[in-house]
Amino acid sequence: MDGRFEVLDHTADTAVRVEAPSMEGLLVVSARAMFSLMFDLASARPVSSRTVRVEAPTSEELLVDWLSSLLSWSEIDRVAYFDVAAVEVSGTEARGEVRGAPVDSLAVAGPPIKAVTYHGLQIRHAASGWEATIVFDV
Numbered sequence: 001m002d003g004r005f006e007v008l009d010h011t012a013d014t015a016v017r018v019e020a021p022s023m024e025g026l027l028v029v030s031a032r033a034m035f036s037l038m039f040d041l042a043s044a045r046p047v048s049s050r051t052v053r054v055e056a057p058t059s060e061e062l063l064v065d066w067l068s069s070l071l072s073w074s075e076i077d078r079v080a081y082f083d084v085a086a087v088e089v090s091g092t093e094a095r096g097e098v099r100g101a102p103v104d105s106l107a108v109a110g111p112p113i114k115a116v117t118y119h120g121l122q123i124r125h126a127a128s129g130w131e132a133t134i135v136f137d138v
Contacts, residue, residue, distance in 0.1 A: 003020030003021065003028065005033035020130050034070070041109075053096075054069050
């Protein structure tokens, strides 16, 4: 999926700016960004998969719930779900097949993320697609 992210300077937590041509792409790139903050994914190969479904009334809440769900499943399964094989957004629902690698097989790249926050959260539709700024509590 096309898209990119950049890590932003933040005083206490960690923030990223994500860009993608669609809302589906925004979810895909945001997941990759979140797990890239914690793990070195350069040579990671997904070996586990899970279906994830979230529902929320706004795009902002959908993004936070999506990432929070991935973070929770990662803690439970001990798998970094950095690869989104397929995702579909329909109104207030997102459903996707995510794949990942066991966290014990990955090199640590940064502190663990405790939560996805609403602080400074922005999603906007731009000429090139969708953009979001996300702050993670570390």
